[in-house]
Amino acid sequence: MLHPCESKGSRKRARAWGRVTALFALLVMGCGKGDGPRDIPETRRVPGGATESRPTDSAHRFGFDTPAESGAPPGSGLVWQAPAGWRELPSTPMRTANFDVAPDVECYLTVLPGGGGGLAANLNRWRKQMSLPPHTDAEVDALPKRDVLGEKARYVEYEGTYVGMDGKVQRPRSLMVGVALEHGGQGMFLKMVGPADVVRGQIAAFDALCASLRLEAEVASPRAGSQPDATPTDDRSTARAGNDPHASDGGGLQWTDPAGWNRAPASSMRLVSFSIGKATECYVTVLEGAAGGFEANVNRWRQQMGQPPLDAAALAALPAVPMLGATGRLVQIRGDFTGMDGATRHGSMLIGALCEMGAQTVFVKMTGPEAEVRGELSRFEAFCRSLH
Amino acid sequence: MLRRAGLAIFNLLASFGFASIVFVLLLLLTFLGTLEQAHTGLYDVQKKYFESIFLVHRLFGVIPIPLPGAYLVMTLLFLNLLCGGIVRIRKTRSRAGILLTHTGMLLMLVAGFVKFQHSKDGALTLYEGESAAHFESWFDWEVAVREVKGAEETTEYVIPVSPHDWKRPDRAITYRSAELPFDLVLDGFFRNARPMPAGQLAVAGARVIDGFTLEAQRPAKEAEQNLGGTYVTLVEKGGGAKHEGILWGLQQAPLVVEVGGRHWAVDLRKRRWGLPFTIVLDKFNHEMHPGTGIAKRFTSDVTKVEAGASQRIHITMNQPLRHEGYTLYQSSWGPSNARPGDPLFSTFSVVRNPADQWPLYSCLTIAAGLLLHFVRKLLGYLRVENRRARERLQVTALPVAKEKVG
Numbered sequence: 001m002l003h004p005c006e007s008k009g010s011r012k013r014a015r016a017w018g019r020v021t022a023l024f025a026l027l028v029m030g031c032g033k034g035d036g037p038r039d040i041p042e043t044r045r046v047p048g049g050a051t052e053s054r055p056t057d058s059a060h061r062f063g064f065d066t067p068a069e070s071g072a073p074p075g076s077g078l079v080w081q082a083p084a085g086w087r088e089l090p091s092t093p094m095r096t097a098n099f100d101v102a103p104d105v106e107c108y109l110t111v112l113p114g115g116g117g118g119l120a121a122n123l124n125r126w127r128k129q130m131s132l133p134p135h136t137d138a139e140v141d142a143l144p145k146r147d148v149l150g151e152k153a154r155y156v157e158y159e160g161t162y163v164g165m166d167g168k169v170q171r172p173r174s175l176m177v178g179v180a181l182e183h184g185g186q187g188m189f190l191k192m193v194g195p196a197d198v199v200r201g202q203i204a205a206f207d208a209l210c211a212s213l214r215l216e217a218e219v220a221s222p223r224a225g226s227q228p229d230a231t232p233t234d235d236r237s238t239a240r241a242g243n244d245p246h247a248s249d250g251g252g253l254q255w256t257d258p259a260g261w262n263r264a265p266a267s268s269m270r271l272v273s274f275s276i277g278k279a280t281e282c283y284v285t286v287l288e289g290a291a292g293g294f295e296a297n298v299n300r301w302r303q304q305m306g307q308p309p310l311d312a313a314a315l316a317a318l319p320a321v322p323m324l325g326a327t328g329r330l331v332q333i334r335g336d337f338t339g340m341d342g343a344t345r346h347g348s349m350l351i352g353a354l355c356e357m358g359a360q361t362v363f364v365k366m367t368g369p370e371a372e373v374r375g376e377l378s379r380f381e382a383f384c385r386s387l388h
Numbered sequence: 389m390l391r392r393a394g395l396a397i398f399n400l401l402a403s404f405g406f407a408s409i410v411f412v413l414l415l416l417l418t419f420l421g422t423l424e425q426a427h428t429g430l431y432d433v434q435k436k437y438f439e440s441i442f443l444v445h446r447l448f449g450v451i452p453i454p455l456p457g458a459y460l461v462m463t464l465l466f467l468n469l470l471c472g473g474i475v476r477i478r479k480t481r482s483r484a485g486i487l488l489t490h491t492g493m494l495l496m497l498v499a500g501f502v503k504f505q506h507s508k509d510g511a512l513t514l515y516e517g518e519s520a521a522h523f524e525s526w527f528d529w530e531v532a533v534r535e536v537k538g539a540e541e542t543t544e545y546v547i548p549v550s551p552h553d554w555k556r557p558d559r560a561i562t563y564r565s566a567e568l569p570f571d572l573v574l575d576g577f578f579r580n581a582r583p584m585p586a587g588q589l590a591v592a593g594a595r596v597i598d599g600f601t602l603e604a605q606r607p608a609k610e611a612e613q614n615l616g617g618t619y620v621t622l623v624e625k626g627g628g629a630k631h632e633g634i635l636w637g638l639q640q641a642p643l644v645v646e647v648g649g650r651h652w653a654v655d656l657r658k659r660r661w662g663l664p665f666t667i668v669l670d671k672f673n674h675e676m677h678p679g680t681g682i683a684k685r686f687t688s689d690v691t692k693v694e695a696g697a698s699q700r701i702h703i704t705m706n707q708p709l710r711h712e713g714y715t716l717y718q719s720s721w722g723p724s725n726a727r728p729g730d731p732l733f734s735t736f737s738v739v740r741n742p743a744d745q746w747p748l749y750s751c752l753t754i755a756a757g758l759l760l761h762f763v764r765k766l767l768g769y770l771r772v773e774n775r776r777a778r779e780r781l782q783v784t785a786l787p788v789a790k791e792k793v794g
Contacts, residue, residue: 037563043543374609
């Protein structure tokens with residue numbers, strides 16, 4: 001029945017508008033995606049064999065355990081027999097072989113490309129760690145020798161106060177036993193250090209370790225403790241992040257050169273140096289020990305950028321970046337950069353990563369115009385992650 | 389009344405005034421988008437200004453100004469052209485060129501719409517000797533689930549993830565399939581993130597799984613560098629156990645979970661699309677400008693394998709491979725710092741666009757329309773000038789004749 005004021009036409013129009021409104025509402029509801037359960041929209045047939053078959057932990061999947069997983073840093077192509085009772089520890093970039101001998105006694109082998117500055121310099125560095133005066137060249141020549149890898153290696157026993165590499169440790173009545181040789185263009189340094197009385201009891205085992213050292217090529221079948229040759233990384237996971245999947249190495253470290261970064265000449269202080277864009281550079285430095293400490297180094301960078309030092313709370317809040325099997329700290333500083341040449345560059349930015357690894361500290365530092373550096377942040381992080 | 393309202397709307401849409409407003413808005417959006425691009429990058433600007441219906445532009449970074457997005461404005465431009473430039477325009481011979489030009493412009497807008505809705509855009513990177521039958525998105529991600537069966541072929545269950553669908557990072561969505569013994573819950577998606585060991589550095593209250601948490605990062609200006617991340621939970625059907633994990637765009641291995649004695653791999657990676665053919669990179673060639681590291685020319689020799697038939701093709705920067713609706717452009721190569729003898733890779737930009745050639749047709753149509761219109765105008769002008777010249781001749785000749793007669 002019609003209302004007196006209504007006509008048939010107006011009812012029809014109202015119905016039509018009602019339908020249009022309902023349709024519109026349905027369309028709007030249909031366009032919005034609720035958060036209810038959904039069917040997986042797509043399937044595809046794929047060949048097998050590409051994935052791992054066993055559950056793996058997150059540390060491995062996210063690249064936080066690269067050195068431990070690989071078992072060794074790049075290297076020397078050496079194999080050895082760990083003495084009985086010694087606990088073999090994971091290698092680090094600076095420790096090709098690494099042992100826990102006894103409480104407070106450690107032993108490790110370091111292989112340095114190019115000789116690492118020469119035998120005399122390294123032996124005197126050891127003597128300095130033991131609070132002893134340096135050798136003369138004649139004294140170095142006169143040192144007793146042991147057969148290691150078929151060559152005559154210098155053998156040393158230094159007794160004194162061990163101050164470690166950072167100078168913070170003071171351990172009197174310590175003994176350092178070591179052999180040093182140059183082999184195949186590399187400097188090889190094996191040393192054991194700890195309380196004198198304990199170390200003396202381990203010298204025979206140390207000698208056995210020296211005697212067991214072999215070149216991997218001479219051994220028919222590799223075994224635990226062998227150091228496989230590094231092969232270039234062909235990692236598509238880095239390629240898909242926009243990085244060049246190309247591995248490089250130097251100074252016992254390996255890394256992946258980011259896309260667009262061009263190698264610049266390295267120097268004695270710079271393990272590798274890159275030139276990026278118009279005026280940005282990035283380089284890696286490796287220093288012995290803590291190299292002054294985390295706080296001092298971060299604040300030194302801040303000083304270079306004309307910024308006040310950070311307090312302990314701010315330092316603790318710095319973001320972490322996984323690198324070298326450990327956790328590095330990432331620093332971003334904007335300001336006016338004053339470089340070694342004394343020139344001040346306004347509107348600059350510094351990104352640094354600093355990783356303390358006990359025996360040495362690895363610094364990665366990038367400086368340049370802020371706009372340019374900011375655009376390189378993700379590549380910088382990827383580069384740090386690739387270091388191992 | 390409805391008819392009157394409809395007519396009013398039509399007149400508004402067909403008016404020159406409306407066209408002027410639309411063009412001013414497009415100009416403004418292009419200007420603002422270009423300025424914004426300096427800060428937020430191309431991808432985000434494209435999404436915000438040119439693929440949106442509405443947006444809020446912050447003048448000087450503070451004052452909010454609501455604006456229509458270019459998607460809406462171009463839709464209105466289409467309606468304006470259709471109503472004013474096709475329907476209402478007088479269909480005379482003199483306006484045939486204009487009509488044709490408007491048709492070409494409409495085709496261009498339609499081509500843009502089809503590309504926006506249906507195109508796929510990504511990259512394919514190959515080292516010499518490698519082959520692939522798929523390419524990967526620059527920006528979008530997918531969660532892929534598959535049973536681990538060794539070398540045996542298997543089914544992969546794929547959940548596309550577009551970062552812009554996850555504006556609320558804490559949004560949780562459950563995905564299910566009758567063929568899977570579990571439901572899969574994606575609990576939030578971080579557009580750019582990195583996994584961090586849980587500890588004092590982790591954000592307070594952050595979700596920790598297997599000693600790790602995901603830390604959100606500021607999106608990169610170059611959006612393809614973002615590394616997505618998400619928390620995932622596999623809930624066994626029938627109220628069974630829950631298996632939690634973190635997926636990250638640069639993870640070295642997929643998350644592998646054992647459910648009912650079977651192992652399932654869950655991976656987060658850039659969205660993949662299959663190609664109807666296989667591409668093998670036979671040889672990559674590049675030539676540098678003398679004494680520099682700047683590429684002068686780079687080309688790829690590839691073999692296209694389809695249904696057992698092989699075809700060798702040479703791809704250069706200006707000579708893409710077009711086949712089956714796909715276009716493979718020579719995009720880049722690397723590693724940029726490769727030494728002599730190092731293996732090189734070649735990257736192809738791959739586009740699947742059903743309207744690939746439509747802009748060409750559109751331009752040809754517009755050119756034909758303008759040519760027709762201007763030739764007609766020129767001929768008309770010449771005709772008028774010719775007539776005027778004749779008239780002037782007659783006017784000057786008449787007094788002379790009168791004088792002779794007189």
